[in-house]
Amino acid sequence: MALFEVKNLTFGYPLTDKIINGVSFTVEQGDFIAVCGPTGSGKTTLLRLLKPELAPLGNRSGEVLFDGLNAETLTPEKSCEIGFVGQSPEHQIVTDKVWHEIVFGMENLRFSQNLMKRRLAEIMSYFGIDALFDKNTADLSGGQKQMISLSSVLVMNPKIIILDEPTSQLDPVSASGFLTTLKKLNDELGLTIIITEHRLENVIPLCNKLCVIENGALTAFGETRQVIKEIIGNERIAASMPGSVRLYKILGAKGECPLNITEGKRYFREHFVRNGAPFETEEKPTGEKAAELKNVYFRYDKNAPDVLHNTSLSVYKNEILCVLGANGSGKTSLLYTIAGLTSPYAGSVEIFGKNIKKYKGQSLYSNCIALLPQDAQTVFLHNTLEEEFESAGISFGDAPYDLSYAAKTHPYDLSGGEQQLAALALVLASKPKILLLDEPTKGLDSLAKQRVRDALKTLKQQGLTVIVVTHDVEFAALCADRAAMFFRGECVCVDTPYKFFSENIFYTTSTAKITSGVCENLINPDDVRRYAEVK
């Protein structure tokens, strides 16, 4: 018997059009289903309709059967067999201690003391997180928090786990660790999993079924390779697919679709023929320096280790510099140091040839430097975007992109990508010459990333210098003039993107990984399109 049977499900909020329109599918025991589709297509709503406590209120028709029972009238005990993990690591944790968070659900279901103790021991040993037992949840990293949230659901012995973009707020390393854990649960325990993800790069190789949703309707559902064949002609969906699938499309979409890097490499070797002129050499930017760091040292506390350690970096006028590196490598501290929000204990920072300490009062922040922090929501002050723009003294026409359609919307109700762009427009109100961005693509889908990219390129044309701190190598490869790698508070290398990404082995784009050894200097799918002759 199928675990979930969704029959002709239609849903709309009282005042809006239908968000979900006649969706039918079945979920079998042991499935690992990835749900994909553009932002606003109704993925989250669909997932929430499967979990009774989270189902939104509105006009609903059709049927959802869980284990043969109507999902709208499950008992609390039965409903806990449907586990749910959301995207915010910070806010789905309820209690202050790790052990308490994990038993929280069992306390609600009134498990016996012995059973709670046993499950707590089991799950912490299974995941090897017993060292976290007594820790405060506030002290954990994002990846650890998501693991705790997952554990706290698993201890209730669910038959299925529904995850709504669980890794969108995590760095790539924690994200792939988390997804690998899901695969392990699927393989070892036969746990059924439904997941939505922007980072399809990591999920597609793991899942056995793919569900594509557009405008609230089911475009395709079924075995992964089969579905990819069906949607490969759909530009919008195909753009969000992993590198191997996009190369497959560029090379003519013949034969079996490669789903991971290994398969991609084989496919590329067989189908790629180089055609075209030799690559133009990239010019290293020269000229006037916008910002220069000389042997900068910084630490948060006298007894803490250095966060920036002998950092030297020159940023030239009118370039886009992308700074890459692992968590805790000092990327964000670098940004805050250039922005004058933290002061180094040794070394010097010069902005346009003038020491940063000589910028008195607010002069650094008017017509000079602007910082867009990681959490764009910290920028918003008002109830609508219109008020927001008004109080910043700008109009919708000033931004290099159009947001006027959302003028009356509360900034918090915008999608992640729109929030990022709105915040960027507000930050630009001070007419800065240097723009600093911290993880501008975090949690964004491919379309939103493209909008951010286009915005940055327009700003560059207008004469701005842009420094982007990011984990997103694909993004950096597409928009950087130079890329820098940070490690242990030091800038290890700075290079033009083609040199940087084709010389890197581990820390590079999936296109570069697939094409290396066959043809050098291909780092984006577009490069392949330009230089490939389809066999």
Place this chain on the structure above:
Amino acid sequence: MSCFEIFNPATVFIFFACVIVSGIFTMNPVITVISLAGALAYWFVMPGQKNNRIHIYTVLMTLACMVFNPVFGHNGATVIVVINNHNVTVEAGLYGIFLGLMLSAAVYWFASFSKIMTSEKIIYILGFISQKAALVLTMALRFIPVYIRKAKQINNTQKALGLYKDETIVSRVRGGARVFSILLTYMIEKTIITSDSMAARGYSGRRRRNFSLYSFGRRDVIFLLASLVFTACTVYASSKGALVYNFYPYADTPSTAAVALAGYIGYGLLCLSPSVTEGGSRLKWRYLKSKISHSDIRLPTR
């Protein structure tokens, strides 16, 4: 690690309640001295990092009570000096010292109490009284650090946006208000996520079963019974009026009747029990350690 770690938090809580409440309500100088002696003894025996500035506070507090009580209270028969038509008396001074010592004893007991009772233990105790209150407390402890961090982030953003126009107080207050307003919106927004996460894990306001890390064992029974018996002695003596002590008009000599002695001894044993338990467990450790170092440990061979 304190020997109190092995007791159930409820045992610890009841013990401290007995000591502090009966110490304060008997209003008897002998009891106060015993209480202070017991509290000090435990303070020194208790393992772990201690803030020794506490002694300065208690001494200052006692001195302040000794000085200020005669200034404001004019009862008592033995007049030292008359200032502005007000008598400054020996008895008022004695009462001040007594008050200071009593407060000092309470301060020491509370300091030990708060070192032993970590937040999880308080939440455990609170769970007996009100499950909802216990849950609210743990959630508050969870979200305070989160919001403090967020406030700092917002402040940094606002600064880099150039919203602090100048360094005047007005500008800073405005900035603070802005940060608070953003933080409030943020909190309201994020609370929805938290409540969804609770609902998704079966929280519905029904009665829950609190998970407990603690067991209630033989040790707890013995310690608790002893504490209650000792307290009963004091309460009995107090109910018979044997512990009544008057400072005015003349300070009494403390009663030495058999009932009163029973009260003193009971309270004395109560106050000493934590130090004795702690000391006992240390001796035991020393003994066990010597055995470990002398024994010949061999790994099993295959």
